[in-house]
Every structure is written in structure tokens, then in C-alpha cells.
Amino acid sequence: MTGTPPQDAYRGLVLGTDREASTPLGFSVFVDEHSYLQLDDVVHVQTGLPGVGETVDVYGVVDEVTARQEGVSLTSDVGLVQEGLLPARNVVSAHVSVTRVEPEIYVPPMPGQRVSLAQGDARGTALYFDKMKERIPLGLSRTGEPVFGNLEFLDGTRGAHVNISGISGVATKTSYATYLLYALFEGGALGNRAANSKALIFNVKGEDLLFLDRPNRVTADDPEERERYAHLDLSVGPFERAGFFAPVRRGGQPMPDTGSRQEGVVGCFWTLREFCAKGYIQYLFADAESDRGQLSFLIDNVDGRLRTAARLTPVGTSNIEVDGEPMTTFDELLDAIDAHVDPDSDLVDKWTGTGASALATGTARAFMRRLRAAARHVGHLVRGDEFDHPEEHRVDLDGPHQVLVVDLHRLHDRAQRFVVGVLLQELTDRREGISGAERPAPFFVVVDELNKYAPREGRSPIKEVLLDIAERGRSLGIILIGAQQTASEVEPRIVANASFRVVGRLDAAEAQRGEYRFLGAAMRDRSVLLKPGSMIVQQPEIPVPLLVQFPHPSWATRKQEVADTGIGAASPTAVLSSFRAGRNDDRRFED
């Protein structure tokens, strides 16, 4: 269907030995000694159908290349060959995993048939690019050609979600997630939905994501990188409409709690009223163990009481009234809760009842202990009336920003869980309304450390939200781009629901887990060798995982890279060459 391959694309002949027999789904090639095949090369064979006169085009990807000496039988023979005493011949064979058969007549390519490198249209056919109505560039192959992904499996039309695995610091998970967003928003694949598409990113480590809106001068000054962007059909530039948010510091000013960047960062908090009305108290118990009988019963109970309190509180205030008493700080609210659940208090029967349904003292104490422990780290994020214009101090999911970066890196783990849980819930609540709309503009959520928020074992409120997104996100238009070091430690349903499975450098033991079976044996072995900037991507339409390399970020990932500063910057050439060498010592990529 892509015509006869040109003469210069010839690479070898289909093999038919017992050991390397040809099958409809995989075959080996005797590689011509005047050419070579390498891993990831895309090849094409035309095989005839006897008696029909029809030709079947078989396409595939090289997943193994083997060099052998023919005519030797002993280990030491290689020495004899080198000494010129034993005649032997070096032969190379390559194994090909079939990706596509057109028309769909599954016959093995016949031994002796010519194998060619698939180029141009043939390559596109082999990798199903021709079937992709809308596509995004996932990166470049090692030979510099673009590798595409089918947008329909990413935006919720036919599938959704991305899951990225890899070792922290080497696998460049966050960098790749950010690259994908850039390709989605700047690449034009989303068409007229691009304007309304959004992304929410949690910055959990360093400040790498806080300069997304600034061009990266290292990349911009490098012709090679610019060329890579050109091959991907992407412009070189920053994210155009990025907004930055960080929870407020403790104290009397709503100042964002960030490091080197303050300017343009919105300090955000939640009001006491919101906290009570929306049941955010459950996210203070966001560790997986909280689902334990009595305790979770008590949390639900208190949650219900607080919602009632919020309903009874007059509008126009950020405070909350409990039993008619106004609470203006989180600590006051805690005391009020304490008074209502403490079995020794005379208020206790109001909330938790008496008699048979009375609370065990131990449970009440455990509840308060956990609540107060969480409050130590989270309390300053929930405020009463002390600041004006609370609506200006929130992560505005409906605002003008396309990419919303929420900086959590200075927060305690408990506070991180709280913010992530609260924002994910806010997002799902908001998107419920658009359910049923024709192809809603997608809202991407990048969540790293999925193993923390949705661990394999146990239940937690955040895990519930994430599972909800994983399973219903397609209809809500919420696309989860999740990442973790080890997919084996993440709730399997979340991983299984991801249409795109991406793997960066894996730990050798982790790579042998069942979660990575989709890689196949050869790719699994390679996953432990991947350098920063190289990822293996599996997508639904292409039966084999593909290796892609994505370009150096064209947005700044640190202050020194910001195009208009130039203070204390490392030599751009040095930074870039260490990137190319795949080294990670300058924390080029953030996981």
C-alpha cells in the first residue's frame, strides 16, 4: 500500500532457519553485510500470496540485533579466526516485531524475501501515523524522525490518561509530562479546543516548573535543539499562559510560600467556610490507614456536622459558626470540634450521640490526635476573615491561565496531600457539569508520586478522587498525567486506565515486574539503560513500544536559564552538552 521500497532501502533477507523461523507476528532478517539495521529501525517486507497474486505488506520494528560468527563451535575459535587459521564469517541478524499487516492477511514473510527500511509514507504506515486523524508529536526517534501519538486516545475521545514510570532524577518524568503539555497546547493538534484546554501541575520538587512562562535561552541559542523542535513542528518558546500559585505562608500576609520566584505567584488559601462546606476535613486524614471502622465513622460524622454548620452560617463571611459561635481561625474550629467529640465534654451528645452509639474514648482521642497533628502543617492554609478578597487568593481553575502550576515543594507532606486532594476534588466538582458535552476541551492534571496519593493497598480520599478521574475522567474531560517511580506500587486500576504508558529509566528489579510486561523482553532490558531525555512510549494503536527522545525544554527550568536575566548562568554550551551526554548532574530535568 506504500508501493515498492526503493533499492537503497534494502537491508537484508527474511530468515527461515529453525531457530529464526518467520511468523506472521515476528521474523528475523539476515542483515546484508553492506548495510546495517539497528534497534528501533522500522522495516517493510512485501510477501506474495501464492495462488492469489496479491501482495501483503508487512511492517515491523527491529527489537533485537544479533551478531554471530558462522563456522565456529568453540569459545576459543574466535582466536583461531583472528589468527587467520579458521575460516569463519561474521553475520548479523535482526529480529523484527510486526506492527502492521496490510491487508490483514496474517501470513509469515517468506524466507528469502527482501527487507527494506521503511521510510517516509511507509514508516508512517508501519507506525499507524496514517490512521491518526489528530496527532501529537511524542518525540523524535533516535534517527531524528518524529514519532506521533493519536490524540483521540489522549483527549478522552477514545481513551485518556498517561502514566509515566521511572527512577527519580534520571527518568525525567516531569520533564516529559511538561513536554507533552507543550506539544498539546502549542502543537495545534487540539485545534479550536486548544484555547479552552488547561492543565494543572503540582510542583513537588525544586522550582523547576516555576519558570514555565519564560523562554529558555540555552535552548533558544542552540541550532541543534531548534532543529529538533522544527522536526516536531513545534515553536521554540515558553508556555504562553501560565499561572503560578503557592499556598500562603504562615502569618498575617497572604504571601506565597515559594523560593526564588515571588513575582506573579498567587498566594492561595481556603476559607473556613469552604473547608466545612465541601468536606475538606477528610483530606486531613489522607493517609491510607484512615479507613478504620470507628475512626472513619467519626470523620464522616464530623464532616456532616461541619457541612450543616456551613449551611447555617450567614452568607458574606469566610468564617464559620458552630452552635451560633463564630470561628475566625482554624484553631478555634479545632477547639470547637474537640469540644464536640470529647466524651468528657457536655457537648458530646450533640454530635455523636449517647448510649449504644456513643463513641469509644479511644476513637475520639485518636481522631483528635490525628486532626491536631495534621492541623499543625495545614492550619495556615485555612483562614477566616483575616484577609480581604479571598477570591483573589485561590487556584483559579476557571481563570485565564492555561497552565496552572501549584508549588507545593515547601509544604509538609500532609499539607501536600491536603492541597492535592482539595484541588482534585474542586476540579472534578467543576467538571461534573460539562459531562455529556461533545468532546469537552480537556483539562490535564499532572500528578507525580502517584504511589503516595493512590497506593496499591488501602483506601484514602485522594485515592478515591484519583480513581474516579481514572475511570470517569474521559467523560469529565479530565485527563490524568500520572507519574511514579514504581508502577507496581500504584493502584492497578489507575495504571490500567492509562492509554499511554510511558517508561523512563527503570530500576532493574522494578523492570522485571508484571506491570511492565507491555514493554516486551527487549525493551524491558533497555529500560534500565535509558538516558535522561529518552522514554519508551506504548500507545493503544501501535502494538510495540517505541523509543522517543524529547527535546531540551524551550521554557526555562531554573532562574539562570531565563532568557532575560543572564545572572550567574552556567555556560549555556556546557549545560547543553551535559544534557546531551545524558548526565543528570545539573538537575536538568525534574522528576
Place this chain on the structure above:
Amino acid sequence: MTLRLLPWEPEYGTNLRSENDEVPSDEPRPYVDLGCEVAAELWSPREPKTATGRVPVQMVDGVRRAEAYAMDVDDEGQPVFGLFGSYGVGAARCDAKGARLLEETFAITRRYLHTGKGGQDWLLAAGRTALEFQARPARAAAKPGDPARTAADLVATLNRSMLDAETALALTLSEDESAITLVDGSLRGRAMPENLPGRLIAGYIKGIQEWYVGGKQLDVLIQLDVRGNERSPIFLIDHALLSDDATREDRALGRDARYSWYVRLAALDAQFHPLAGLARLEAPANQPFEDVVRLADDTAMTLPALASSPMRDPRAPQNLTPVGALEQALTHRLGDRLMVRRLLNAAVGRPAREAV
């Protein structure tokens, strides 16, 4: 001497087989002249004086295989024995550029040999190729002029065809006078042209049938040291040295005069008999003696490096490493034995079935 082992694996026989006498006799053969290079009583190990290092070697070898015996009836109603046989001939070369099989010299021939007259060629279609067994009347082994009668005659004819092909290939290859060209086995009975000045052709005999030399000289052979690339003095084998009657008969068998010498290929371990590490070489006698000396020195310099190790070859050290690889490649080219056998079954059986 105490008991010593012989190194070949038993199914290949021994390299010290003796047809005429079970143990070497003390006296040299009457048709042997030991004094060509040095007098018989002065025999001692000789280091190669005219050679300075290894020279390029070309090794010609052949493999043959009886595919199937057959029985037929000729036009006169007489029973006819037949043999479907294949043989392949080719060469390997070792020189400064390395060792390689000279695949361009590989030739596979298939014959239907029979004891009758005429006979029908058999063409066996095998995928995209065809195996053509050309019919040839076989010759008696004892008297090549007579038609064959026995199954042994058929095999002998096949063997002779292969030897002829080897000889022809060796003659072609020996046009390269910078290289020694070795043929497998004795030159006896090989159809060599009268005069080949400058050609470095030698017969390489790995299984020694007959020692030719006397007991004193055998002691010299035992002393040959591979570290010095030592060889024996050259001697002449010429049946014309015998009485007139014997000469005529031997001439009729094609026993032409030839020079010969022994080369030590390998220093074997103590459990092996020291004579077991030797090979005998032959060169046609119709050439200047100094050329033979040069050839003998070249072989002594070159061959020990090519001797095979017992790990690789059941006929080590005599079956030279490149020759082992060549035999393997040629056998491979003969095709799969079962496959050929099956094609024959199908080809022979089909007309019969159609006739029914």
C-alpha cells in the same frame, strides 16, 4: 616403547593404519630411495633452511555421500545396480588476510552411477532449485577399463570422480605460485600433467597407510620437534626402482614417482604415541629437486600452525583446522541428507504410481 594411545577418535580409525604390515619393518621399502636429500644412514631432523615464515596455503578437499542405492533392469533385461551419490569439492585459503573459504570454488555434483549402459538422468525439483543426478556408467575399481559390477565399484567410481575434481581444482588454484596448494591424500592415481614448473602442489596424507622408511628412520621421525618446525629428509617413492614386472603393474595402477617427507604437526601429550603427531606430504617427482626442498620447508614452517586441536576435530591434529571448516561447509552444501533422500523417494515413486 611402552603403551601409548593414538589420538583420533576410534570411529575414524587411526592415523597410523598399516595395510601391508601391521608394524613398521626395520627395512625400507624396495621402491623407496631414502638418499635423495641426505644419505639414509645420516638421517636426522631437518630445520627448514629455505623458509623464513608461514606462507599462504590453499587447501583443496572434497566430501561425498551415497544418497541411495537402486536396482534397475536394462534394455536387455539384465539387472543393473545403481547408486545415487553426491560430492562436493572446494578450497580454503589461509594467508596474511586471514582464513577464508573460497566459496567461488565450491562445486556440488550429483551422479546416478550404475552398472549398466546409458541410463536416465534424474531431475529432482526442490523448491526454487533442482537437483540433477546425471547418469554415468560406473567403472570397475580393480580395472578402470572394465564396467562396474559391484556396489563397491559404484562407490569407488564416485570417489574417483571426486578425486578428479579435487585434482582439477588444485591445478587451477596452483596457478597462484605464491601459495602452497594442498590436496587431500596421496598424489598416487591422481591425473597430474607431466610438467608443472613453479607450481607448489603437495599431497597431504593425514592417515599414514605405509611408512616407506626403515626402523632407523622411524627413530628420526619420533625425534622431530615441532618447536623447530622440523621435518624429515625428503625421500623418493618410485616403483620403477623395482623389477620390471612390478613396475609395469604399478604403472598400470597409476603409481607415479613422487617425493615425500614427514612434518611434525603437534607435540602431543605424553599419553600419545609420538608418531601420531606426524603428517606425510608428497610432491610430484617431475620437478627440480630444489623446488621440492623449498616446498618441504614451506610446509614444515606453515602446517603446524594449522594443525587442529582435539577439542575441535576428532582427527586432530592431522585434520587441519581450515580443512575441518571446509568439510563442514561442503557437507552443508550437499544439502540435508534426509531431504535429498525424500526427494529421491518422491521422484522415483511418482511415475510408478502414475502408471498404476
